[in-house]
Amino acid sequence: MHDFTARILAQRVVFGAGALRHLAREIEALGAQRALVLCTPEQRGQAERVASLLGERAAGIFDRAVMHVPMETAREAREVANGSKADCAVAIGGGSTTGLGKAIALDSGLPIIAVPTTYAGSEMTPIYGITEAGLKKTGKDARVLPRSVIYDPELSRSLPVGLSVTSGINAIAHAAEGLYAVDANPIMSLMAEEGIAALGRALPGIRRDAQDIEARSDALYGAWLCGSVLGNVGMALHHKLCHTLGGSFNLPHAEVHTVVLPHALAYNATSAPQAMRRIERALRAPEGTTAAQAVFNLARDNGAPVALKDIGMQAADLDRACDIALQTPYPNPRPLERAAIRALLQNAFEGVRPD
Ligand SMILES: NC(=O)c1ccc[n+]([C@@H]2O[C@H](COP(=O)([O-])OP(=O)(O)OC[C@H]3O[C@@H](n4cnc5c(N)ncnc54)[C@H](O)[C@@H]3O)[C@@H](O)[C@H]2O)c1
Numbered sequence: 001m002h003d004f005t006a007r008i009l010a011q012r013v014v015f016g017a018g019a020l021r022h023l024a025r026e027i028e029a030l031g032a033q034r035a036l037v038l039c040t041p042e043q044r045g046q047a048e049r050v051a052s053l054l055g056e057r058a059a060g061i062f063d064r065a066v067m068h069v070p071m072e073t074a075r076e077a078r079e080v081a082n083g084s085k086a087d088c089a090v091a092i093g094g095g096s097t098t099g100l101g102k103a104i105a106l107d108s109g110l111p112i113i114a115v116p117t118t119y120a121g122s123e124m125t126p127i128y129g130i131t132e133a134g135l136k137k138t139g140k141d142a143r144v145l146p147r148s149v150i151y152d153p154e155l156s157r158s159l160p161v162g163l164s165v166t167s168g169i170n171a172i173a174h175a176a177e178g179l180y181a182v183d184a185n186p187i188m189s190l191m192a193e194e195g196i197a198a199l200g201r202a203l204p205g206i207r208r209d210a211q212d213i214e215a216r217s218d219a220l221y222g223a224w225l226c227g228s229v230l231g232n233v234g235m236a237l238h239h240k241l242c243h244t245l246g247g248s249f250n251l252p253h254a255e256v257h258t259v260v261l262p263h264a265l266a267y268n269a270t271s272a273p274q275a276m277r278r279i280e281r282a283l284r285a286p287e288g289t290t291a292a293q294a295v296f297n298l299a300r301d302n303g304a305p306v307a308l309k310d311i312g313m314q315a316a317d318l319d320r321a322c323d324i325a326l327q328t329p330y331p332n333p334r335p336l337e338r339a340a341i342r343a344l345l346q347n348a349f350e351g352v353r354p355d
Contacts, residue, residue: 004185009126009231012148013224017213019152020115023053023090026148030111032088034059036081038100040066043093043117046155050092050115059086065093065100067253068246071132074103081110091146092155094118094167095253102128102144114146117156119167119199119219120254121174121227123149136247145231151224153216164206165302166254168199168219171226172295173257173264177236178229179275180268182331188229189278195225196282200298207302236332237325238264241345244325245313255311258304259351262296263344266354271333292354300353307351318345 012029014022027035036059039047044063051058062080064073081089081104091101092115099122101112106128114123126145129138159167175192178184199222205215241264242256269276269292279291283298296306305311313321322342329336347354 001186002184004183006185006187007232008187009124009145009228011124011146013151014148015151015221015224017152017154017217019150020050020053020155023050023113023115023150024057026113026150027054027057027088027090030088030113030147032111033057034084034086034088035113036084036086036089037061038065038077038089038091038097039063039093040097043097046092046117050090054090059084062100065091065097067096068131068136069096069099069103069129071130073100074107074130078104078107081108086110088113090115092117095120095122098122098146099129101146103130105144106141109143112144112146113148113150115150115152115155116220116223118159118163118254119171119223119226121171121223121230124224124227125231127231131247136243138243149224151220153213153220156216156220157211157213159210161207161210162303163254164210164219165203165299165304166258168203168206168222169261169295169299169304170254170257171223172196172199172298173238173242173261174230174235175226176261176265176275176279176291176295177238178226178233179278180236180272180333181233182236183233185233188233191225192229193278193282195222195229196279198222198225200283203298203302234331236330237267237336237341240330241321241325244321245308248324249313249317249321251308251312255305256308258299259306259308259311260348262292262299262306262354263348265295266290266292267340267344268333275333290354296353305351308345308349310351313349315349318342318349321345
């Protein structure tokens with residue numbers, strides 16, 4: 001057992017099929033009266049359902065959330081929030097919508113209630129990101145942590161199967177890196193292993209039947225655990241690479257995580273053997289199958305992309321991606337070696353199964 005210092009973030013979490021019905025109660029628990037509802041254009045229908053559930057407590061709908069929170073959108077949403085006299089916001093959607101809520105909270109301290117409909121896990125973290133002039137700036141601030149989170153698996157039934165699988169593996173990535181984090185602790189490691197196991201069970205079930213509420217519940221439960229790990233301990237090489245590839249080369253978030261994770265695990269395997277054993281156990285990897293291979297198989301067998309070249313990456317950009325990822329030092333179990341990381345990117349580009 002390593003020495004550790006654990007500080008667990010405090011939030012209310014309400015979980016269960018149909019849990020959205022508790023929304024008014026959660027608003028009252030915050031001492032708030034009027035909620036601005038946030039969503040993407042694609043989820044306007046779900047936001048309207050929320051607004052009608054709230055009746056006169058609804059201060060309006062802002063439906064322009066997009067990936068990576070552009071500064072202009074954040075400014076517009078902040079103005080709408082001010083003008084609507086809302087004293088809280090309800091963010092219904094994935095990481096993009098939660099991220100917009102965080103951008104408002106960062107500016108005004110407006111309390112956020114998150115209703116996650118993907119498995120990205122942003123609702124459990126004090127990490128925010130805002131993109132200005134093509135550069136995504138991220139930071140940590142306790143004010144942006146949603147005060148209350150309603151996990152209702154019914155709402156994730158409409159998440160397309162492809163995005164469900166990649167979003168689930170995005171969640172697994174938080175837990176996997178949490179297991180070898182420089183500030184890992186035993187509670188977060190328990191949550192990480194349980195979260196990976198829940199998603200490992202759930203994703204094939206969702207692939208078979210996207211409406212399967214048991215599988216949807218398992219996946220959202222796993223997302224909660226994995227998101228908590230992301231919020232409470234530091235991440236390493238995998239998250240740095242994905243941030244670089246997503247931010248500088250505009251690759252889709254969940255897909256990038258899905259493609260890169262097996263290769264990042266293979267890179268760290270010999271430096272974090274205990275973490276690898278726990279991932280293998282959680283994914284019920286057959287004898288002789290490594291953690292990296294088990295994650296690769298989970299993606300491939302459930303129809304997810306496994307190669308960067310298939311999700312918009314250009315071979316000519318791999319050197320630059322490697323340079324950007326190495327620009328600032330950060331903790332990682334295995335020291336950052338340029339040649340090995342360049343080889344990792346090449347393998348991820350081509351989609352080879354790690355050996
Ligand atoms: N700050 C953090 O801690 C943190 C953590 C994870 C992700 N993120 C950020 O979140 C963003 C990615 O989030 P994401 O992967 O959840 O994707 P997303 O929020 O962009 O959602 C992807 C698409 O799926 C749609 N969608 C979501 N749920 C749906 C549902 N149930 N039914 C139908 N459609 C649905 C959305 O409307 C959107 O069109 C990135 O910008 C990433 O950086 C931040």
